[in-house]
Amino acid sequence: MEIDSVRVESSLWIGNKRYRAFLSGWYFSWTEIDKRNREKKTISVPVSEVIGVKEGRVEIQPQKKVEDTDLDFTLFYVKRSSKGNGIGAPWSLGRAQFCCPSRGVRDQWITQLRTALKTHSPSRPHRLLVFINPFGGKKRGKQIFHSLVAPLFELAGISSHVVVTERANQARDYILKKDLTGFDGVICVGGDGMFSELLHGVIGRTQQEAGISEHDPTVMLQPCDLHIGIIPAGSTDCVCFTTIGINDPVTSTLHIIIGDSQPLDVCSVHYQSTLRYSVSMVGYGFYGDVLAESERHRWMGPLRYDYSGCMVYLCNRSYPGLVQYLPGDSHISSPRDNIRCLSGCRVCSESKERLFPHFDSSSSLYSTNVSQYSSELEGEWVTVEGRFKCISLTCISSSCPRSPKGLSPSAHLADGTADLILVRETNPLGFLTYLHRHTNTQDQFDLPFVEVHRVKAVRFSLPPGEEEEEEEVGEEGDREIQASAERVLEDPEKLSSSNTAGHSQQHLAGRKERGNVTTSRVKRRGFVCGPCCTKPRSISVWNCDGEILPHTEISCRVHGQLVRLFARGVEDSTMP
Numbered sequence: 237m238e239i240d241s242v243r244v245e246s247s248l249w250i251g252n253k254r255y256r257a258f259l260s261g262w263y264f265s266w267t268e269i270d271k272r273n274r275e276k277k278t279i280s281v282p283v284s285e286v287i288g289v290k291e292g293r294v295e296i297q298p299q300k301k302v303e304d305t306d307l308d309f310t311l312f313y314v315k316r317s318s319k320g321n322g323i324g325a326p327w328s329l330g331r332a333q334f335c336c337p338s339r340g341v342r343d344q345w346i347t348q349l350r351t352a353l354k355t356h357s358p359s360r361p362h363r364l365l366v367f368i369n370p371f372g373g374k375k376r377g378k379q380i381f382h383s384l385v386a387p388l389f390e391l392a393g394i395s396s397h398v399v400v401t402e403r404a405n406q407a408r409d410y411i412l413k414k415d416l417t418g419f420d421g422v423i424c425v426g427g428d429g430m431f432s433e434l435l436h437g438v439i440g441r442t443q444q445e446a447g448i449s450e451h452d453p454t455v456m457l458q459p460c461d462l463h464i465g466i467i468p469a470g471s472t473d474c475v476c477f478t479t480i481g482i483n484d485p486v487t488s489t490l491h492i493i494i495g496d497s498q499p500l501d502v503c504s505v506h507y508q509s510t511l512r513y514s515v516s517m518v519g520y521g522f523y524g525d526v527l528a529e530s531e532r533h534r535w536m537g538p539l540r541y542d543y544s545g546c547m548v549y550l551c552n553r554s555y556p557g558l559v560q561y562l563p564g565d566s567h568i569s570s571p572r573d574n575i576r577c578l579s580g581c582r583v584c585s586e587s588k589e590r591l592f593p594h595f596d597s598s599s600s601l602y603s604t605n606v607s608q609y610s611s612e613l614e615g616e617w618v619t620v621e622g623r624f625k626c627i628s629l630t631c632i633s634s635s636c637p638r639s640p641k642g643l644s645p646s647a648h649l650a651d652g653t654a655d656l657i658l659v660r661e662t663n664p665l666g667f668l669t670y671l672h673r674h675t676n677t678q679d680q681f682d683l684p685f686v687e688v689h690r691v692k693a694v695r696f697s698l699p700p701g702e703e704e705e706e707e708e709v710g711e712e713g714d715r716e717i718q719a720s721a722e723r724v725l726e727d728p729e730k731l732s733s734s735n736t737a738g739h740s741q742q743h744l745a746g747r748k749e750r751g752n753v754t755t756s757r758v759k760r761r762g763f764v765c766g767p768c769c770t771k772p773r774s775i776s777v778w779n780c781d782g783e784i785l786p787h788t789e790i791s792c793r794v795h796g797q798l799v800r801l802f803a804r805g806v807e808d809s810t811m812p
């Protein structure tokens with residue numbers, strides 16, 4: 237066996253097959269050697285993806301089994317599968333049991349592999365604070381943690397303090413108030429609601445410690461060091477899916493163990509003197525109404541979102557609004573450039589210097605001499621007024637298993653911007669086409685009533701005098717809508733092409749009418765009247781990552797790379 241600081245090489249056996257094993261810097265690889273000394277298949281594992289090295293023959297699945305032999309060692313590592321139900325490859329625990337020619341050689345391999353692990357993977361967590369929502373999703377949070385996650389943490393030598401929550405906001409309050417010394421990260425076992433609790437806790441605590449007033453929308457917030465990990469166990473796990481590429485507890489656990497670190501933009505949403513943070517969606521109109529409706533049907537479980545989506549769609553509402561936004565730099569990226577944010581994204585990595593020009597990497601804090609106030613809010617605001625089916629703002633693509641491209645397919649995780657999507661009033665068929673395109677490969681922004689802008693900040697208010705407005709469609713309009721409703725269910729795409737001109741005309745007509753809309757008192761009805769469309773409404777609610785906001789007038793601002801997740805973005809599946 238040759239050993240020096242960068243290179244270890246020897247013959248090893250797996251079963252009765254001989255391998256040439258080789259550790260060099262960042263990689264450990266083993267190549268099968270046949271009886272004629274010819275090289276066959278090689279398996280190569282980056283040291284940063286080694287989960288652990290154990291003496292003897294060790295198994296942890298289906299249950300833990302250790303056979304302490306003198307000549308063997310077992311290597312656990314990240315293994316990628318080709319198949320999965322996500323946009324990224326699922327990870328599983330790979331295992332290789334090596335037999336060495338002598339105990340001395342075995343001990344040298346173990347020492348060298350563990351040293352390499354410390355050198356090349358220095359930012360792994362050692363101690364984690366875990367919050368389990370026992371009621372999230374299908375109520376399997378505790379089972380998922382104890383059967384899938386805890387054994388992997390133990391194997392990797394990670395200790396965890398587990399809190400099973402007894403009420404909403406317990407995790408957030410714990411992070412804000414308790415002593416967190418010694419923890420390298422906080423983990424939630426639950427859905428997007430639990431993630432949001434951790435997000436609020438971690439950002440709030442970091443600002444408290446830095447003496448920053450987070451309620452001031454002009455202030456530059458302190459980026460958070462404490463990493464957040466998500467073990468998906470909710471009914472919506474959109475942040476996990478977007479940042480990892482799959483909702484799979486084992487894949488997420490392995491990302492946590494190897495200490496992956498993905499910066500993430502966060503949007504602060506200010507209304508009156510209150511504040512919320514959002515990553516996946518701040519939505520008005522359709523998305524607000526769906527959330528409000530679904531809250532009335534909690535007893536249905538995850539099915540309530542489908543049910544409410546249908547009900548609200550059938551109500552066919554649109555709302556007046558005045559939207560102002562501060563555009564991002566269109567030379568850097570655009571929401572329609574078809575560039576997907578993948579692991580190692582160039583746009584995101586190049587954004588760091590722009591976002592933190594005064595960042596002191598040695599202390600991971602801003603220099604104290606720098607102004608607390610952000611220059612990111614300088615620039616010319618753009619104003620858009622109209623009637624909207626929905627308005628949404630998302631910092632990330634917000635993809636999920638049902639919508640693998642997401643709300644904005646080319647949004648970036650960490651470039652300091654969000655995508656603002658304005659869907660103007662259109663007929664039900666047009667809107668259905670828009671919604672349907674989230675689930676297929678067609679461009680949901682390539683519709684005449686849809687606009688998308690890459691922005692740094694957004695303000696929303698009701699146009700003056702619009703608050704009480706109701707809109708009359710009249711019998712003819714109702715008949716036309718009813719007829720399209722019947723056709724809609726047949727084939728939305730086919731029908732939409734024949735209606736595109738109609739959308740534009742309607743859009744233009746809408747614009748013409750807008751001048752005197754404040755004086756008309758009109759009533760718009762859903763084309764199939766259900767229990768939720770008996771009262772015409774001119775004001776919707778904001779859905780902020782699954783929470784209903786109590787105010788209509790809000791102001792939002794993107795904080796680039798404010799938090800870090802144990803993730804690495806979606807891996808490019810075309811890469812070897």
Ligand SMILES: Nc1ncnc2c1ncn2[C@@H]1O[C@H](COP(=O)(O)OP(=O)(O)OP(=O)(O)O)[C@@H](O)[C@H]1O
Binds near residue numbers: 371401
């Ligand atoms: N023990 C608890 N009892 C009641 N609510 C809780 C508890 N623990 C956490 N919560 C709250 O439950 C909400 C939903 O949790 P989570 O996101 O984990 O599950 P979910 O099934 O995806 O939920 P939803 O579909 O409502 O987003 C969170 O906002 C969280 O604040």
